[in-house]
Amino acid sequence: xxxxxxAPPAEAPAPLVSIHGLKTYYTIRGSYVxxxxxxEAGLVKAVDDVSLDLRKGEVLGLxxxxxxxxxxxxxxxxxxxxxxxxxxxxxxxxxxKLRERELRKLxxxxxxxxxxxxxxxxxxxxxxESVGDPLRIQGITRSRADIRSRVAEVLERxxxxxxxxxxxxxxxxxxxxxxxxxxxxxxxxxxxxxxVADEPVSMLDMSVRAKILELLLDLKRDFDLTYLYITHxxxxxxxxxxxxxxxxxxxxxxxxxxxxxxxxxxHPYTQALLRxxxxxxxxRSVPRDLPRGEVPxxxxxxxxxxxxxxxxxxxxxxxxEARDLRELLEARWAQAGEERYEAERALVGDLxxxxxxxxxxxxxxxxxxxxxxxxxxxxxxxxxxxxEPFWRGVRRLEAGHDHVEIExxxxxxxxxxxxxxxxxxxxxxDPDVAxx
Amino acid sequence: MSVVSVRDLRVYYxxxxxxxxxxxxxxxxIQEGETLGLxxxxxxxxxxxGRGILGLLPEGxxxxxxxxxxxxxxxxxxxxxxxxxxxxxxxxxxxxxxxxLNPLLRIDDHFAETLKRHEPGIGDAEARRRSLDVLGKMxxxxxxxxxxxxxxxxxxxxxxxxxxxxxLRPKLLIADEPTTALDVIxxxxxxxxxxxxxxxxxxxxxxxxxxxxxxxxxxxxxxxMYAGKLVxxxxxxxxxxxxxHPYTRELLESTISLATTALHSIPGAPxxxxxxxxxxxxxxxxxxxxxxxxxREPVELRLDGDRRVECWLHGPEDQVSDEGRRELxxxxxxxADEA
Numbered sequence: 001x002x003x004x005x006x007a008p009p010a011e012a013p014a015p016l017v018s019i020h021g022l023k024t025y026y027t028i029r030g031s032y033v034x035x036x037x038x039x040e041a042g043l044v045k046a047v048d049d050v051s052l053d054l055r056k057g058e059v060l061g062l063x064x065x066x067x068x069x070x071x072x073x074x075x076x077x078x079x080x081x082x083x084x085x086x087x088x089x090x091x092x093x094x095x096x097k098l099r100e101r102e103l104r105k106l107x108x109x110x111x112x113x114x115x116x117x118x119x120x121x122x123x124x125x126x127x128x129e130s131v132g133d134p135l136r137i138q139g140i141t142r143s144r145a146d147i148r149s150r151v152a153e154v155l156e157r158x159x160x161x162x163x164x165x166x167x168x169x170x171x172x173x174x175x176x177x178x179x180x181x182x183x184x185x186x187x188x189x190x191x192x193x194x195x196v197a198d199e200p201v202s203m204l205d206m207s208v209r210a211k212i213l214e215l216l217l218d219l220k221r222d223f224d225l226t227y228l229y230i231t232h233x234x235x236x237x238x239x240x241x242x243x244x245x246x247x248x249x250x251x252x253x254x255x256x257x258x259x260x261x262x263x264x265x266x267h268p269y270t271q272a273l274l275r276x277x278x279x280x281x282x283x284r285s286v287p288r289d290l291p292r293g294e295v296p297x298x299x300x301x302x303x304x305x306x307x308x309x310x311x312x313x314x315x316x317x318x319x320x321e322a323r324d325l326r327e328l329l330e331a332r333w334a335q336a337g338e339e340r341y342e343a344e345r346a347l348v349g350d351l352x353x354x355x356x357x358x359x360x361x362x363x364x365x366x367x368x369x370x371x372x373x374x375x376x377x378x379x380x381x382x383x384x385x386x387x388e389p390f391w392r393g394v395r396r397l398e399a400g401h402d403h404v405e406i407e408x409x410x411x412x413x414x415x416x417x418x419x420x421x422x423x424x425x426x427x428x429x430d431p432d433v434a435x436x
Numbered sequence: 437m438s439v440v441s442v443r444d445l446r447v448y449y450x451x452x453x454x455x456x457x458x459x460x461x462x463x464x465x466i467q468e469g470e471t472l473g474l475x476x477x478x479x480x481x482x483x484x485x486g487r488g489i490l491g492l493l494p495e496g497x498x499x500x501x502x503x504x505x506x507x508x509x510x511x512x513x514x515x516x517x518x519x520x521x522x523x524x525x526x527x528x529x530x531x532x533x534x535x536x537l538n539p540l541l542r543i544d545d546h547f548a549e550t551l552k553r554h555e556p557g558i559g560d561a562e563a564r565r566r567s568l569d570v571l572g573k574m575x576x577x578x579x580x581x582x583x584x585x586x587x588x589x590x591x592x593x594x595x596x597x598x599x600x601x602x603x604l605r606p607k608l609l610i611a612d613e614p615t616t617a618l619d620v621i622x623x624x625x626x627x628x629x630x631x632x633x634x635x636x637x638x639x640x641x642x643x644x645x646x647x648x649x650x651x652x653x654x655x656x657x658x659x660x661m662y663a664g665k666l667v668x669x670x671x672x673x674x675x676x677x678x679x680x681h682p683y684t685r686e687l688l689e690s691t692i693s694l695a696t697t698a699l700h701s702i703p704g705a706p707x708x709x710x711x712x713x714x715x716x717x718x719x720x721x722x723x724x725x726x727x728x729x730x731x732r733e734p735v736e737l738r739l740d741g742d743r744r745v746e747c748w749l750h751g752p753e754d755q756v757s758d759e760g761r762r763e764l765x766x767x768x769x770x771x772a773d774e775a
Contacts, residue, residue: 065619066590175705176478205477206646207690210699232619235693262694276624278649280691282673286628286653294591294622330577338568341578351579 015053016194016226017077022050022086022096024069024076028299042299046072048250049086054194059220059227061241061258063234063273067295068247070230074196077228078110079103090194108138111187115199117179121171128167131155131186138190150189157222158185158215177208181215188219195220198230213240235277238262246270249298249306256422266424268311292331303357304411305427312389317433319411320393322361326354328390332381347374349403359408362400375399378406438465439608439640440489445501445511447481447488456709458484460664461501466608469634471641473655473672475648475687477706481664486610486644490526491518505608524554527601527639529594529611536597537585543571544581546600554604566603573636574599574629591622598629602637609633610642615650627654648691652676660684663707663717670743680745682724716748719764724749728760 024047046069054060064070075081076096077088083096093106114120121130131154132147141147148167155163158181171179180200187195197216201209213236220227231237237244238258245255246267254267265271272291291310296302302309304319309327311318329348333341345351349364365371375398382391396407412433414425427433447459458481466472476482487493489503491510503510505525510518522528530536537546547567551558568578574595585593594614601609611630615623631654633639643655651658651672659669660681668681679685689700704721707713713720719729726748734746735755748756 065621177705206648206692207477207687207702208705209692210690210701213692214699214701233692234620235696238694239692239696239699272621274694276620277694278624278627278647278653279693279695280648280652280676280688281695282652282676284653286631287624288628290621290624290628292625294589295619330579331575333579334572334575334577336572338565338578341568345579 014056016056016090017054018087018089019053019077020051020087020089022047022073022076022088023084024072024081025084044298045069045250045301046298047076047083050250050252051086052245052252052255054226054228056193056226057220057224058242059229059240061237061244062228062230062247063232063237063244064247065232065273065295067249067298069250069298070232070247071198073247074112074198074228074230078107078112078196080112104138108140108190109192110194110196111190111192112196112198113180113183113187113200116203117176117183118171118203120183121179123171125170126167127155127160127169127171127174127182130171131167131182131189134186134190140190151185154185154189155182157219158182158188160185175208176204177212180204180212184212184215184219188223191223192225194226194228196228196230199232200229201236202231202233209236216240233277234262234273246273249295249301251306251425252416252423253307253426254422254424256424260420260422266419266422266429267307267426268313268428269307272310293327300357303359305414305425308389313428314389315392315427316395316409317412318389318393318427319413320390320408321357321359321411322354322406322408323357324390324393325361325406326351328381328388329354344377347377359411360405362403362405364403371399371401371403374404378404437468439468439505441465441502441504442489443502443504445485445488445499445503447484447493447497447499449494450496450498451710453710457664457712458497458709459488460709460712462661462664462666464659464666464669466640466642468607468640469638470657471631471634471643471655473651473658474642474644474661475646475651475658476661477687478646479706479709480661481709482644482661483612485661486528486612486642489642490522490528490610491515492522492528520554523550523606524604525607527604527606527609529597529601529609529614531613531616537593539585542582542584543576543596546596547571547603550600551603567599570599570603571596573602573632575625591618591625594618594622594626595629598626602633602639605637606639608640608642610644612644613646614643616645623650630654648676648688649693660687663712664709665717665746667718667747668743668745670739671741674741674743680739680743680750681718681747682722682749683718686721686723716746720766725764725766726756726760727762727764728756729764731760 026044026046028042028044050073062070062073072081076083079095079098088095128151132151135141135147135150151167152163155166160166160181201212204212219225229240241258244258244261245252248269254270265274275287276290293310302319303321308314308318309324347366347369349366353361353363365374378397393408394406395409398405414427416423416425417429419429442462442464445459445462448455448457462485474482488499493499499511501511548563551563576595615626627650630641633641645651655672658672658675659666662683668684675684679688686702690702702721707717715731716729716734719725728748734748736744736746737750738744
């Protein structure tokens, strides 16, 4: 392994990677018809204005559900996906501005371990060939003997010993954990300083996960590595990470030292994620007080705070909009039974008007029904569950001559707020919002 | 009353190197309205056991033993008779919901087809009423009844699959890793729904998972499987509080949860089922192994509190000699063999 010069001692270690205002947007092509009529293509803001520093020598956990943008953020950071805006500065270079040639050079210093060890290794190459491949690609050495000795050294280091034996094997001969060790060896052979580990243990058996995590921690210590650990699993992250960043629909909603995140979670989403983790304790039963629904479609994110439709503590300014009423009615109708559903549905002339993020909407009354009946129905929905956060967002609800008009409070986008050691993006902690 | 009673079930897969004993002499009972969790590492035979109970085995597999349901042995039943039982009596939920729904069929058509195949006399209105009722319980609103599978999220598709299994009101539902592909919050939502089955439908549930946390939170009883055998079974609360088998204990300790304070792992890896280890199959990895464990297969022992275990540590006393009780001396397991 190569040795690196020691960083000069400083009070606060300089960031190894500095991400500022990073945006990674994907355009999605609409249907054939959409393109014919020139309707605009969809835009997915996979990473939406993220700023954070990765400090030298730390393990930063990037935690979120699928669709949160965590994997895209990891890939943008490595230059595997091009950024739409913002910067990622690594060792003085802005990754987002580099050409492929320059990036390839830098990749010696930054490597990635993927989730699926079975898919990460070429089944037609021996372990020795796979692990030594980066040396060839990077043009570091062409000497077979040199490659072989470097491969042997790194295989032994990740626990695949005796190395001679494993070098000749094919991925198919190895267990999942052994394959993941080989993938880690391949990442390490170039002596990187940064390792992005994207769900490195989630496809492995529980009995093996601890071993791989321990190996990663040993390697970090021995080679002075910095990790970005991408996961959906707050339980392994707790053990593994110095700091945690919680991502939701492209944004970091909370970031701080691990102990703070676990002992004193601030964002309602972080709190929900922690509650949902199944504990091997039979005195606990399945948690019931969980956010409803799922992560929304990133191509049509909710107004205001993206989490507001699922948030138990959302209030007036969190971003209430027409779509939320539709969700509310549908959740009600799912439980109501067919008769009541038919009766209530008939009062709503057009449900599609609620398919927008409008904050002022006119719902036509149903055919043959008075708009007053619709208003009465909505008022009774409110009376049945006045604590439902949705109603906190309703400023005005009144019947016109053939429609019901509903106006929501003006929404505000939450901003990152420093709160002691953590930073949280939630109106609950914003003194300016609370005052309004 | 037990809904299904499995006695000495064996399922072997034929390979060019000989039979793989994926399920090797398993007996268990599932009671009406109860949730039984089946847990073990990958490759221990838990999915094969689940499918074996339903008679859903791939080509090249052979089953022997008894699966008694409604007085009949499903193992010897003709395929046609078995097919009739699947659905209205015995339901199955898989891990990947997307691959099980027909992308060209609307949700209502899925339900109509299922209901009409198994209950030919059912009218359209009744089929619709029952479908909406069970979908509603799963949180799928009637407004989406006419949509196609691709219009739903992964979690919703899994709810639809569960509803599709439940609409026939099966006595027994086998769920094979039903939440593994889902996010934690959605996973907890689905587990909540499955827990409500007992109250709402009286359905017995066999929940197959590798996650002990899920078992703890949603199962009445737990069966622990290792290398084709059930090594321990009992009420979940008691088994978790005081595991009788060293494998159960090691599995619990290696589960990483928020309460984890130290990383723990089980040495070695599950054995190849072509040639499983002699005696107790866990002995090469067992921290408590004795000499007898190498030589003889452990016998099933009944413990207090409706529990059973297959482990020489618990006796029977009269079958183990003093020599047999001595600690097993063996070579270190190389790190490379572990993961």
